[in-house]
Amino acid sequence: MKDPDSEAQIPLPCIAPDSGAQIIQLPARPKNLAKAWPSKTATNEANAKPIAKRSRSKNLWYALYFPQLRELDSTQQKKYLDQLAGHMQSVSSTVSLHPQALICEIRSSLKYFSGIDFIHQKLQRPIEKQLQQWNLADDFFYAASPTVSGSLLLAKSGKNVLVYRQENLRSALGQLSADVLDLNKEQRRRLLNMGIRHLRDIWRLPSDGLRKRFGSNFVNQLNTALGIAAEPTHNYIPPPTFVASYDLPYEIENLDRLLPIADELLAQLCDFLRRRDLSTSSLLLSLFHEKRDSTVINIGLRMASRSQQHLTLLLETHFGRLSIPAPIVAIKIEVRKFDAFFAKSESFLENEASNSTHYNDSNLNQFMERLQARLGENYVKSVSNATQHCPEYASLQLDYKENPNQGSPAAISTEVSANPRPLWLLQEPKQLNINKGRLFYRKPITIVSGPERIETHWWSGIDVCRDYYVAREHSGSRLWIYRERNGKRNWFLHGFFA
Amino acid sequence: MTTNQNHSDTQLPYQNQYQSAQADPFHGEGSSDIDELIQSNPKLWRGCDMAGQGMHGRSTGFAQLDAILPGRGWPEKGLMEIITPHWGMGELQLLIPLMRSIVEQGKWILWISPPYLLYAPALVQAGINTEQVLMVKLDTSCKDALWSMEKALQTKNCGLVLAWQNWLPTKVLRRLQLAADTGDTLGVLFKHHDSEHSPSPLRLKIEDSYSENASFNESEVTVIKARGNFRSLSTNINLYQQA
Known part of the structure; x- marks a missing residue:
């Protein structure tokens, strides 16, 4: 089959002038919401026969269109729409996301909310608030009609319209400018050249001719808008959340006695995660007290997990250093962030398993988590070497992280000076005394080797001008000492070779 | 250097068998394999002074020290105490070959509240991957450190x-010893003073062997107690080979 777009010169079959669709002027309604009430006179004629067959559509789709989201990139847009969809879930269980627009089905909830006006009022406030929070314009367009695409087109056109019946949809859509259709540049130009400004102009054209000229997507787009063709939608699925709480029958002061209950809740959580094939890396544990603010423990995991044993151990460690201000009356576990679960396969061969004990595997992560849970976040450090000439800056102490290169990628290296460096460095260099003409720390000092001259950091104000020596104290320690080259030319102890 | 030579005449006959296993006419070719198997088992009690005997240890990297340690090296697991009058007497130099082999195995080295800043360039110079070195800060409470x-x-x-704890009750030491056995880990406690009744299976003491005429470089390492040794032995080692 040839591409219909490439054959621009196909003559359109003639159409009879009297077969034009009847256009209904939607009666204006207060509150900016024009509604097309089903009128007896508006029953359709010959042209709308396929629609008439299913005139009683079961659905009414309420569309919200946000023109202000157009400038945002797709991930940002998705994020915003996801949050707005959360608000829409309060009026309908069937919400779907579209580019810059949200759609929900409201026919089933019309009776409950006693009318579309109330539904709109219910949605308007939180959505406006949310948009203001993101520093976006807080206006949006809305429309409702029996088809998804129809509602979208109506909302896009900026007319806040309600079309109840499918047979009225054709005329309502006919008033819209052809610009609202999702077309490419070439198709747009062609429509313009054909003198088509409104959708009603398209209604007058035969569909197989249109199909040839504009492709089947174009015709499908119109058919779905009119409800002739089916239109599947992807329902919005809210992100999973896990909240489990337990009211204690009596107050508990001893955290050890709370553990079995917490364990029970964790079992629920792990079950929840297993059913959804998820794992979690952070959970919030709240302990409620009578007449006091609750104690909240935020438990973060280095690697997402869903092992109950691991979580229980972590909790136990957290409890170990927790002091509670008052007896506990209730406990709650809350998880909002989830990660996909990645199973790790065991090695088939025994030897391979023992070789693969890499330092970064899950066992170690669990151990490090417990260590940090007990000691505090910044008590566990990793050391790394930095390419710095100045001895004080050549060693970095970083908080232990998953990837030590994240923090300062350029600074870490394995290049070191060829001269001896001590294993231990003093936080502050310690001035050495001279006793009877000999250097003296705890006992007299003899210089073994040196000097190594280090001159650096003149640019930062602290001018480092030192001659370093390896020295030996008469008690057996090996010292790293230096003599200042400026000022008083004092001797300092800077490290131990340990 | 003190060895166990003066001791050997009063030894049980087993020890002679080990020492002369290859030459013994009563032992055939196959017995050397059995011998090796027996010698590499640290759990087997041999009823003799094990100093410098057996092969179940992990070489210390210092030949003189290997010669006076049971199993010719550090134990594979358990607790040991290193006693020095001050920090920085070469006690870490003594452990550097051990650290290197542990890092090569892909295992981690944890330093629990060392008294001074751990200096990464020295670790790199010693051939220890700093990615496998972790440190718990100095101002951690004793309880948390333990x-x-x-x-x-x-x-x-x-x-x-590695931990720097000067005085620990016997109960705690036993608990640490048990933990080390379950994890197949070697724990090292650095102390200033020796406690005679410590349950740790290995106790070392480093002292300065400085005298006016001796060389500057050597330190005196005494194995006060080692599981398998009959008495304390000492040797002089140059700990600062690189410095």
């Missing part, structure tokens, strides 16, 4: 746990 030591010893990922 807790982390116990947990680290129980973890199989840690090959070596």
Whole structure:
């Protein structure tokens, strides 16, 4: 089959002038919401026969269109729409996301909310608030009609319209400018050249001719808008959340006695995660007290997990250093962030398993988590070497992280000076005394080797001008000492070779 | 250097068998394999002074020290105490070959509140991958430090746990020893003073062997107690080979 777009010169079959669709002027309604009430006179004629067959559509789709989201990139847009969809879930269980627009089905909830006006009022406030929070314009367009695409087109056109019946949809859509259709540049130009400004102009054209000229997507787009063709939608699925709480029958002061209950809740959580094939890396544990603010423990995991044993151990460690201000009356576990679960396969061969004990595997992560849970976040450090000439800056102490290169990628290296460096460095260099003409720390000092001259950091104000020596104290320690080259030319102890 | 030569005449006959296993006409070719198997088992009690005997230890990297340690090296697991009058007497130099081998195994070294800043360039110079070195900060409370030591010893990922604790009750030491056994980990406690009744299976003391005419470089390392040795032995070692 040839591409219909490439054959621009196909003559359109003639159409009879009297077969034009009847256009209904939607009666204006207060509150900016024009509604097309089903009128007896508006029953359709010959042209709308396929629609008439299913005139009683079961659905009414309420569309919200946000023109202000157009400038945002797709991930940002998705994020915003996801949050707005959360608000829409309060009026309908069937919400779907579209580019810059949200759609929900409201026919089933019309009776409950006693009318579309109330539904709109219910949605308007939180959505406006949310948009203001993101520093976006807080206006949006809305429309409702029996088809998804129809509602979208109506909302896009900026007319806040309600079309109840499918047979009225054709005329309502006919008033819209052809610009609202999702077309490419070439198709747009062609429509313009054909003198088509409104959708009603398209209604007058035969569909197989249109199909040839504009492709089947174009015709499908119109058919779905009119409800002739089916239109599947992807329902919005809210992100999973896990909240489990337990009211204690009596107050508990001893955290050890709370553990079995917490364990029970964790079992629920792990079950929840297993059913959804998820794992979690952070959970919030709240302990409620009578007449006091609750104690909240935020438990973060280095690697997402869903092992109950691991979580229980972590909790136990957290409890170990927790002091509670008052007896506990209730406990709650809350998880909002989830990660996909990645199973790790065991090695088939025994030897391979023992070789693969890499330092970064899950066992170690669990151990490090417990260590940090007990000691505090910044008590566990990793050391790394930095390419710095100045001895004080050549060693970095970083908080232990998953990837030590994240923090300062350029600074870490394995290049070191060829001269001896001590294993231990003093936080502050310690001035050495001279006793009877000999250097003296705890006992007299003899210089073994040196000097190594280090001159650096003149640019930062602290001018480092030192001659370093390896020295030996008469008690057996090996010292790293230096003599200042400026000022008083004092001797300092800077490290131990340990 | 003191060895066990003067001791050997009063030894049980087993020891002679070990020493002359190859030459013994009553032992055929196959017996050397059996011998090797027996010697590499640290759990087998041989009823003799094990100093410099057996092969179940991990070489210390210092030949003189290997010669006076049971199993010719550091034990594979357990607790040991290193006693020095000051910090920085070469006690870390003594452990550097051990650290290197542990890092090569892919295991971690945990330093629990060392008295001074751990200096990374020196570790790199010694050939120790700093990515496998972790440190618990100095101002950790004693209770937390011991807790982390116990947990680290129980973890199989840690090959070596170093801690600076001057005085610990016997009960705590036993607990740490048990933890080290479950995790197949070697724990090292650095102390200033020796306690005679410590349950640790290995106790070392480093002292200065400085005298006016001796060479500057040597330190006196005394094995006060080692599981398998009959008495304390000492040797002089140059600990600062690189410096």
